[in-house]
Amino acid sequence: MYRLLPVRVLIALIFLSASIFSCDYVEYPYTPPxxxxxxxxxxxxxxxxxxxxxxxxxCGNCPxxxxxxxxxxxxxxxxxVLLTIHEGFFALPQAPPFTYDFRTATGTAxxxxxxxxxxxxxxxxxxxxxxxxxxxxxxNWSSLIDSLLDVPVEAFISMENDxxxxxKILDCNIRIDVLRPLTGTxxxxxxxxxxxxxxxxxxxxxxxxxxxxxxxxxxxxxNITGAWGDSVLTDPQEGDTLLKNYSYSVPADxxxxxxxxxxxxxIAYLYDATPPAPTYRILQAEETKxx
Amino acid sequence: xxxxxxxxxxxxxxxxxVCLSQTITPGEIHSDxxxxxxxxxxxxxxxxxxxxxxxxxNSYLNLLYSRGPFSGGLRYEAYLNSIQGxxxxxxxxxxxxxxxxxxxxxxxxxxxxxxxEQFGSGMILRSYEDKGLGLDNSFDGVRLQYRYNGLQxxxxxxxxxxxxxxxxxxxxxxxxxxSINEFIPILRDSSRIRLILGGSFVxxxxxxxxxxxxxxxxxxxxxxxxxxxxxxxxxxxxxxxxEYCYKINDPGDFNRYIxxxxxxxxxxxNYSGKGFGxxxxxxxxxxxxxxxxxxxxxxxxxxNYLPALTKQHTYSLLAYYPYATQPNGEIGFQxxxxxxxxxxxxxGGRYGTHITVNCPSFNGLDTARxxxxxxxxxxxxxxxxxxxxxxxxxxxxxxEVNKKxxxxxxxxxxxxxxxxxxxVVQNLSGYGTVYAHTGMIEGIYRLTSSHSLRLELExxxxxxxxxxxxxxxxxxxxxxxxxxxxxxxxxxxxKKPEKRDHYFSCGITxxxxxxxxSMAYGRQRQGYYCAGGVCRYIPASNGxxxxxxxxx
Numbered sequence: 001m002y003r004l005l006p007v008r009v010l011i012a013l014i015f016l017s018a019s020i021f022s023c024d025y026v027e028y029p030y031t032p033p034x035x036x037x038x039x040x041x042x043x044x045x046x047x048x049x050x051x052x053x054x055x056x057x058x059c060g061n062c063p064x065x066x067x068x069x070x071x072x073x074x075x076x077x078x079x080x081v082l083l084t085i086h087e088g089f090f091a092l093p094q095a096p097p098f099t100y101d102f103r104t105a106t107g108t109a110x111x112x113x114x115x116x117x118x119x120x121x122x123x124x125x126x127x128x129x130x131x132x133x134x135x136x137x138x139x140n141w142s143s144l145i146d147s148l149l150d151v152p153v154e155a156f157i158s159m160e161n162d163x164x165x166x167x168k169i170l171d172c173n174i175r176i177d178v179l180r181p182l183t184g185t186x187x188x189x190x191x192x193x194x195x196x197x198x199x200x201x202x203x204x205x206x207x208x209x210x211x212x213x214x215x216x217x218x219x220x221x222x223n224i225t226g227a228w229g230d231s232v233l234t235d236p237q238e239g240d241t242l243l244k245n246y247s248y249s250v251p252a253d254x255x256x257x258x259x260x261x262x263x264x265x266x267i268a269y270l271y272d273a274t275p276p277a278p279t280y281r282i283l284q285a286e287e288t289k290x291x
Numbered sequence: 292x293x294x295x296x297x298x299x300x301x302x303x304x305x306x307x308x309v310c311l312s313q314t315i316t317p318g319e320i321h322s323d324x325x326x327x328x329x330x331x332x333x334x335x336x337x338x339x340x341x342x343x344x345x346x347x348x349n350s351y352l353n354l355l356y357s358r359g360p361f362s363g364g365l366r367y368e369a370y371l372n373s374i375q376g377x378x379x380x381x382x383x384x385x386x387x388x389x390x391x392x393x394x395x396x397x398x399x400x401x402x403x404x405x406x407x408e409q410f411g412s413g414m415i416l417r418s419y420e421d422k423g424l425g426l427d428n429s430f431d432g433v434r435l436q437y438r439y440n441g442l443q444x445x446x447x448x449x450x451x452x453x454x455x456x457x458x459x460x461x462x463x464x465x466x467x468x469x470s471i472n473e474f475i476p477i478l479r480d481s482s483r484i485r486l487i488l489g490g491s492f493v494x495x496x497x498x499x500x501x502x503x504x505x506x507x508x509x510x511x512x513x514x515x516x517x518x519x520x521x522x523x524x525x526x527x528x529x530x531x532x533x534e535y536c537y538k539i540n541d542p543g544d545f546n547r548y549i550x551x552x553x554x555x556x557x558x559x560x561n562y563s564g565k566g567f568g569x570x571x572x573x574x575x576x577x578x579x580x581x582x583x584x585x586x587x588x589x590x591x592x593x594x595n596y597l598p599a600l601t602k603q604h605t606y607s608l609l610a611y612y613p614y615a616t617q618p619n620g621e622i623g624f625q626x627x628x629x630x631x632x633x634x635x636x637x638x639g640g641r642y643g644t645h646i647t648v649n650c651p652s653f654n655g656l657d658t659a660r661x662x663x664x665x666x667x668x669x670x671x672x673x674x675x676x677x678x679x680x681x682x683x684x685x686x687x688x689x690x691e692v693n694k695k696x697x698x699x700x701x702x703x704x705x706x707x708x709x710x711x712x713x714x715v716v717q718n719l720s721g722y723g724t725v726y727a728h729t730g731m732i733e734g735i736y737r738l739t740s741s742h743s744l745r746l747e748l749e750x751x752x753x754x755x756x757x758x759x760x761x762x763x764x765x766x767x768x769x770x771x772x773x774x775x776x777x778x779x780x781x782x783x784x785x786k787k788p789e790k791r792d793h794y795f796s797c798g799i800t801x802x803x804x805x806x807x808x809s810m811a812y813g814r815q816r817q818g819y820y821c822a823g824g825v826c827r828y829i830p831a832s833n834g835x836x837x838x839x840x841x842x843x
Contacts, residue, residue, distance in 0.1 A: 022496070023494065029510050029542065030508070058721055060718075068504055138504070
């Protein structure tokens, strides 16, 4: 003889079953873009976020992430600074057409320091370091950038560049305006970025997995200050200003690939380097063409 | 006087506890501990580097207490810092990521805290732990299990472990399994025919209704459900089983935010008679990565497990090209025949000869990508033929012969021809497909009742990848407790002469009762360690390793 299931167990199971039968079917996933007031007026002191994306030319999933980053740039305009760092296994020169080398000592140092073992991954203002979830996948970028842009700006960076075509000397004049009192030590990093270089790239979204004339965007080419920058501010007060000038000789080529100076930018950012445990959080970023 | 008063007060305070301890049994406590430590040296020839800490160490301690219907346990883990090849998100962390309390009485069992669970073959839900892979996706929540004659119902709700925190999603699930024999009188006492049916439903919840991907604003589901149905039948010596699963739209980083439903099918059949067995399994997986975080990648926060249907080789060079299950799409099969030539026959000899022929093969799916212009409404990504096969991912034809020559000597032979699409399996580019012939001969000779000698020779021949390898291992079972070995792997066929390296190592293992201590010194080549179709990359290293495992 079989006993009936105890009523209370049945009720509990039915209740639990009902609660889990939840499925959200999405029949039309595309939604209209959220209206964003893209403000390109750099005089207005707004928060600017930097997304440092780690990539490589044989990383077949990276072009999709790059498109995602470009899409976000289209939405946020000047409020978002993109920097693409070629490093790690996927950036190693390989058999043709992947013989070129976009790696830099600075990029390798960043990849190693921030523990990049997967691509594509990005740092968004380097937040969540050292909690060990600082490396963000593309699906996280948008909401993170939105939330960071909502935070009142703490310091503002303005920049003017003067590039001498004859001598190839770049003079970079940077001004930092502190808008809120800050505690700690802050470093300024200045980098050279070259945008839009056409070279081959593995892309798993195309039939034969290779795009011969892929447009590489926002490539880290060199550092002007050093990978970890110069210590420029300690416990600054609201209203403090700082002027820094850097002079840099732009080389004719990087690892055999000629530099197109009309596609070069200077990127500067300020980050928290307070000893003994810097958070590396980036407070503000800025980018300006060298000419 | 004051001291006496305090003593009396203390005795009065503890008196009830003392009385209690006399009437209640104390229960049982079990524990096991594992420490893996490695000292690293620089070895530029093989790309091995030292570490600033000099020594890296992973440590685990399990404690389990049970008393009557109650049980509880915890696991302490420390990665100070984590051994190379482990996810750096473990590094520098320690704590108790696993603890639970459980009550089981009669038909009912309840667990609160962390637990591992599997529904059916695991295609829509399986949480498990594998230290070798650095993988632990246990649930933290509540599980209720009810068994009643031939009926078993399991329900659960929880979040998943994500290193030393929890993933953002909530997983809910129910699984039911019915033993048909218990409900059909003529089958109830049958030992020849057994029938089992089962079904599961799992739903995950994650906040957020919209993401920006490729510049598009996409509506994403907060609740993603998956179901499966399964059956198993055994009729005499024949066993059949099958499971089909389906997952609704589940866009995420792991599938590039496509909304195509996921499906999975697993069929197995085996027959085993005296001295003879045959197995056949088939599997088709389409977009079945199921994670409790839509932004997770790799092995992070897997809710499900897609069973491996390939042979897991244990010999070093045979395991050089292991297959990793491809959750976004694969189709394949595995067949295996084993036969024992009886004693006294020409091939069986005095002790009999055992032979196994095994052949798994896996391809990608035959898919057609929707052009972006045609996929602007539903974003399904691609279409796939159910029985169509795309490019070959993996094929392994292997034969194993086990032969006892005398009461002291036993020989094992293995030959394998492996076709390995390195780009797909290891998610790389530019390596192409590797074709590798591997042979292995092993001899185990019993010197005395407590001493033995094991010799292992392997050779891997390939023109691709790193070229050919040779492997030699000698192991001496020195008495009841000690094993001493020395081995060398030589990449003599590397196309780059400067990479033709020897990987020499030696070590000693001490085993007594439930304690095992191993120490080894030497080089370890880079490679992939795989278990159950899930893999972890291990970088090349040079140094000393120490492993201690003990339990009581």
